[in-house]
Amino acid sequence: MSLKIENVTLYTGKGEKLSQSALVIEGNKITAIGEEAAAKNAATVIDGRGKTILPGFFDMHIHLGMDGIADPFAQIATDSQATSAYRHQANAQKQLESGVTSVRNLGSKWHIDLAYRDAVNSGLLAGPTVYGSGQPIVMTGGHGYPLATEADGEDEIRKAARQTLKQGADVLKLMATGGVMTPGVDPGSPQLSEKEMRAAVEEALHAGKTTASHAQGTAGIQNAVRAGITTIEHGIFLDDETIELMIQYGTVLVPTLAAPYYIVKNADSGAIPPHAVKKAAYCYEVHGESFRKAVEAGVKIAAGTDAGTPFNLHGDFAKELELMHEGGMNVRDIIASATYSAASVLNVQNETGSLEKGKIADFIMLNEDPEENISAFRAVKAVYKGGELVHESLGKETNSAT
Structure with a gap:
């Protein structure tokens, strides 16, 4: 089963930021990001407009x-x-x-x-x-x-x-x-x-x-x-x-x-x-x-x-x-x-830790961009581990820092 999340901001984890981008996963792996992902079809497509995706x-x-x-x-x-x-x-x-x-x-x-x-x-x-x-x-x-x-x-x-x-x-x-x-x-x-x-x-x-x-x-x-x-x-x-x-x-x-x-x-x-x-x-x-x-x-x-x-x-x-x-x-x-x-x-950077083709699909979706608001790290919309949705928040508010 393939999943595509499009129209999102992506931080790869290696210093890169992609705007109006996309991510495709199949099984537990990332199969495409960026322009390649945008051009791909998938069984399920999520419009992530306004959202930000980071590696887990x-x-x-x-x-x-x-x-x-x-x-x-x-x-x-x-x-x-x-x-x-x-x-x-x-x-x-x-x-x-x-x-x-x-x-x-x-x-x-x-x-x-x-x-x-x-x-x-x-x-x-x-x-x-x-x-x-x-x-x-x-x-x-x-x-x-x-x-x-x-x-x-x-x-x-x-x-x-x-x-x-x-x-x-x-x-x-x-x-x-x-x-x-x-x-x-x-x-x-x-x-x-x-x-x-x-x-x-x-x-x-x-x-x-x-x-x-x-x-x-x-x-x-x-x-x-x-x-x-x-x-x-x-x-x-x-x-x-x-x-x-x-x-x-x-x-x-x-x-x-x-x-x-x-x-x-x-x-x-x-x-x-x-x-x-x-x-x-x-x-x-x-x-x-x-x-x-x-x-x-x-x-x-x-x-x-x-x-x-x-x-x-x-x-x-x-x-x-x-x-x-x-x-x-x-x-x-x-x-x-x-x-x-x-x-x-941990010497596992070849398998995980960044949004790259072929890596394990551990990633999170935020409601906001942390470069615009540092508290965005608290606004976790969804968590995916091994390509599976393991947590989803129904709220849209950013929790205040304590």
């Missing part, structure tokens, strides 16, 4: 086992494996409805994200495409230890990496520094060493997998970059030397600007653990400045929210894109960071 979004940093409640670690401590699995499905649906057709889950206790991924891939459940890390690898007592595998020294880290890869991880998540949510650790303090992380990176490379490092403090970020980590998560304290190092190594930044934003915004709720509020307030301004410097310097960026952290809800991907825009990124670069650039990080 990738949220490159989420936690499907966390709901965005004020104290997610308390939630993890009391959830059973079954409850956590149900939570993964519920949160994944919220992601899909917001236009996120692919997610990189960077930390689930019991490796449940990997089981959830397999359930989606087998057709047992409907959801976004999942690239999972399973349990992160941390030093003893390190950031995120309640949902992680603790290991110390190169040999233990190497074994933990191999065990996580054995479970089927698509990416290894490593903690290079302390963080906001874990009590008793400093976001600026290094944790896993450069040598320890390099051992895990080597194992990931041998298995054809990628790596991600929670890295907030300058020294820890540099350790991770030199170790060969694929992506730096958060990157709160970036100085000029660190930015230059990231450019030299081709390291990608996943900024997660929404994570501290929502903690600071809800600091007076009284529900977020005080240690997290204090640390987030300290990091918030410098995080924004670090992001602006990275953008200006040309650091590679992929969009990710850290959804699941306090008040950082699944389904609110648009907020991250709005914050990136406030931080100096133009709309086409933002779209690329959430589509083709993200797919490139």
Whole structure:
């Protein structure tokens, strides 16, 4: 069955914008775009006049086992494996409805994200495409230890990496520094060493997998970059030397600007653990400045929210894109960071991540053009995954940013 959507604005995900254009899909693949699509016939034709089509979004940093409640670690401590699995499905649906057709889950206790991924891939459940890390690898007592595998020294880290890869991880998540949510650790303090992380990176490379490092403090970020980590998560304290190092190594930044934003915004709720509020307030301004410097310097960026952290809800991907825009990124670069650039990080850019002939038909339709209104990312009219309509909104209003 073929479908043609015509008279639409298309952002390809690779920096191109096509006006009064068209898209044709057959089965789960894109078979034509642009002039070729306009000239093609199809069994079903939709007039998309006034609408904008983008590739399906990738949220490159989420936690499907966390709901965005004020104290997610308390939630993890009391959830059973079954409850956590149900939570993964519920949160994944919220992601899909917001236009996120692919997610990189960077930390689930019991490796449940990997089981959830397999359930989606087998057709047992409907959801976004999942690239999972399973349990992160941390030093003893390190950031995120309640949902992680603790290991110390190169040999233990190497074994933990191999065990996580054995479970089927698509990416290894490593903690290079302390963080906001874990009590008793400093976001600026290094944790896993450069040598320890390099051992895990080597194992990931041998298995054809990628790596991600929670890295907030300058020294820890540099350790991770030199170790060969694929992506730096958060990157709160970036100085000029660190930015230059990231450019030299081709390291990608996943900024997660929404994570501290929502903690600071809800600091007076009284529900977020005080240690997290204090640390987030300290990091918030410098995080924004670090992001602006990275953008200006040309650091590679992929969009990710850290959804699941306090008040950082699944389904609110648009907020991250709005914050990136406030931080100096133009709309086409933002779209690329959430589509083709993200797919490139995962080494799946030849199959997905952009609107091109022969690629998987994951795409979304917006009611407005984001170059005309940045809040257009909230006006999701329809979501297609593998050529199938998986969500459609009946409303035409753009939700206000929160």
